[in-house]
Amino acid sequence: MNPVDVSEIKKENIEYHPMEHLLRMDRIPHIWCPACGIGTAVTAFVSALEKAKPDLDKVSIVSGIGCTGRVAGYMKLDSFHTTHGRAIPFATGLKLANPDLKVVVFSGDGDLVAIGGNHLIHAARRNMDIVVICVNNFIYGMTGGQVGATTPETARCSTSPYGNFEPPFNLPLLMESCGASYVARWTALHIRRLTDSIVDAFNKRGFSFIEVIAPCSTLYARWNRLGSGLDIMKYYHEQSITRHNADPRDLKIDFQKPIIVGKFIDRERPTFIDAMNQRFSAVFGDRYTPYGVPAGPRSDEKEGVNA
Amino acid sequence: MKADPRGVLTGAHYLDGDHACAEGALAAGCRFFAGYPITPSTEVAERIAARFPECGGVFIQMEDELASSIAIIGAAWTGKKSMTVTSGPGFSLMQEHIGLAVMLETPCVLVNVQRGGPSTGLPTLPGQADMMQARWGSHGDYEIIALAPNSPQECFDFTIDCFNLSEKYRIPVLLMTDECVGHMTERVIIPQAEEIDLVERKYYHGDKSKYLPFKPDKDMIPPMVKAGDGYRFHVTGLTHDERGYPVMSWQCQEVLVRRLVEKIKNNADEIYRYEEENTDNADVVIVSYGISSRVASRAIDLARKQGVKVGFIRLIVVWPFPEKKIAELAAKTKALITVEMNYGQIALEVERCAHGKCKTLLVPHGGGWVHDPQDILAKIKEALQ
Numbered sequence A: 001m002n003p004v005d006v007s008e009i010k011k012e013n014i015e016y017h018p019m020e021h022l023l024r025m026d027r028i029p030h031i032w033c034p035a036c037g038i039g040t041a042v043t044a045f046v047s048a049l050e051k052a053k054p055d056l057d058k059v060s061i062v063s064g065i066g067c068t069g070r071v072a073g074y075m076k077l078d079s080f081h082t083t084h085g086r087a088i089p090f091a092t093g094l095k096l097a098n099p100d101l102k103v104v105v106f107s108g109d110g111d112l113v114a115i116g117g118n119h120l121i122h123a124a125r126r127n128m129d130i131v132v133i134c135v136n137n138f139i140y141g142m143t144g145g146q147v148g149a150t151t152p153e154t155a156r157c158s159t160s161p162y163g164n165f166e167p168p169f170n171l172p173l174l175m176e177s178c179g180a181s182y183v184a185r186w187t188a189l190h191i192r193r194l195t196d197s198i199v200d201a202f203n204k205r206g207f208s209f210i211e212v213i214a215p216c217s218t219l220y221a222r223w224n225r226l227g228s229g230l231d232i233m234k235y236y237h238e239q240s241i242t243r244h245n246a247d248p249r250d251l252k253i254d255f256q257k258p259i260i261v262g263k264f265i266d267r268e269r270p271t272f273i274d275a276m277n278q279r280f281s282a283v284f285g286d287r288y289t290p291y292g293v294p295a296g297p298r299s300d301e302k303e304g305v306n307a
Numbered sequence B: 001m002k003a004d005p006r007g008v009l010t011g012a013h014y015l016d017g018d019h020a021c022a023e024g025a026l027a028a029g030c031r032f033f034a035g036y037p038i039t040p041s042t043e044v045a046e047r048i049a050a051r052f053p054e055c056g057g058v059f060i061q062m063e064d065e066l067a068s069s070i071a072i073i074g075a076a077w078t079g080k081k082s083m084t085v086t087s088g089p090g091f092s093l094m095q096e097h098i099g100l101a102v103m104l105e106t107p108c109v110l111v112n113v114q115r116g117g118p119s120t121g122l123p124t125l126p127g128q129a130d131m132m133q134a135r136w137g138s139h140g141d142y143e144i145i146a147l148a149p150n151s152p153q154e155c156f157d158f159t160i161d162c163f164n165l166s167e168k169y170r171i172p173v174l175l176m177t178d179e180c181v182g183h184m185t186e187r188v189i190i191p192q193a194e195e196i197d198l199v200e201r202k203y204y205h206g207d208k209s210k211y212l213p214f215k216p217d218k219d220m221i222p223p224m225v226k227a228g229d230g231y232r233f234h235v236t237g238l239t240h241d242e243r244g245y246p247v248m249s250w251q252c253q254e255v256l257v258r259r260l261v262e263k264i265k266n267n268a269d270e271i272y273r274y275e276e277e278n279t280d281n282a283d284v285v286i287v288s289y290g291i292s293s294r295v296a297s298r299a300i301d302l303a304r305k306q307g308v309k310v311g312f313i314r315l316i317v318v319w320p321f322p323e324k325k326i327a328e329l330a331a332k333t334k335a336l337i338t339v340e341m342n343y344g345q346i347a348l349e350v351e352r353c354a355h356g357k358c359k360t361l362l363v364p365h366g367g368g369w370v371h372d373p374q375d376i377l378a379k380i381k382e383a384l385q
């Protein structure tokens, strides 16, 4: 059967996908493999946007390079597909130059944690007011399945054909120790929980980091004989244990062992801009106009933050 | 558009080139700066850090040059003018983002206070050996604009020019200064804000639903919008069509990259800038730029005292290269002598454009100190033999 040209169908006979208004439908079909976990992470993100109801014109999404790096390109938002590893400093420039923007970084583990690891830790340290959604599929997908900084020990990849022998990053621990304001981890099948966490992150002032454990149904699954994408998605989901506020030191991911998920960190710290305003106001007094603060009192501003 | 008086330190000052560059950025309306310390460029960042709080600017010291050079691109998409400053090794690290800024057609300014290289080289001493890197340092084919000041006053003036060119052509513009100019202190006159002309970014004002981020106007430059203004646009470093969507085809590559190249090449006559002196009846013409041009002036004076007819062309805009001008000079002189602090970079361009019409010679120097005028004089005499 030939593909149907939707433009030839009467308008009242077309049922639209409920998420169409947030997706660039003129770019569908997307490039992702069937049963890849990135798709469900995007679904959760879209649902979160619908729940959190930010002014969508003020939301910018930034991606780096890789399979997850393509997310920005499918979202009907101001969207930036940047260079490998550098989505966070691009987002930093956007946010600092226009603090009215809500800036989301949506990228993969290789991009954010390996090549971009330096930026990740510094953005958390500065408490840059951005949301980082890190799809962790334990492998480099776009380049064909290489070992990465998050690959569990003994897992096979194209460049660890005898099994990985490097320890992976424990991302929640890393983010907690660097100073992130909000840290959560879910699998791609925890759609409701993940959606709620993204909503939390949207409403949080400060650096929010959400790790999404997702199957690379094509490469990671094949290299490790884990069955279909759906099989591993279910496996991750079933093998996960929800433990909110767990000690981040206990969150290491081992190959095919239960994964601890939950909301681990939710704390208040001054953001980069808060700290800058505090410092300069103390030094310059009236000669300094607090940056990025709308004129007049702001109800959501904690007392003293901009004093 | 006139400069915002908050950033303009009107008056006569004694400033080194680095500080003058910072004041130029402030006068040009730069309000976002991301940088990473590196000798001999750090003083620019230091002055910006000191001056920004009272001028409404945001300064951030990033974790490295990769971060600095992309943070300014992000900032530029909010409508702010943005800049970073670096030297040698840092400039190498920024190359990928110069390419990104070219591809995303993002106005921004990058300053390279050149030092001796390769590698860590001579951190505290001058060089001019990054000139070809400025032209070709990022992968892929593209055109770039680069200016070379030879005094603190020019560091101030040309920084403003860099911003104006970057806004006009939607391109990263490079200020290629060097350690000598950066650290030399001279009088710098900063005019009144209303005497400083700034180029305003060209924005799109039409129907939001019809906006195409990379649809060029007749001048080959697409109008821009800002993040947050409701256009919901997409930009990517991948080869893209007018919608900004990736298209992996040679046809799209041809349309896009040809335009990126031609928007500068076809406007080069408007961009070229040089100072020309006594070239009409000259037996030899010296070609130089930046700090080397000041040493060359001394050698030219010495030669003229000895009765040699020496002309001089000082490149202000080095990229795009003034091809026609050099060809024209080659046709009417016996020799073109390039004086630069490297082993032949701009000299290759001079040779290319001279097309064998005259001798082309080089007074090379490895960097670390300026030329000895006597070496230039000797080369002038050699040319006449």
Ligand code: SF4
Binding pocket: A031, A032, A033, A035, A036, A037, A038, A067, A137, A141, A142, A215, A216, A217, A218, A219, A220
């Ligand atoms: S290669 Fe792996 S990560 Fe990439 S789209 Fe396919 S399944 Fe997803």
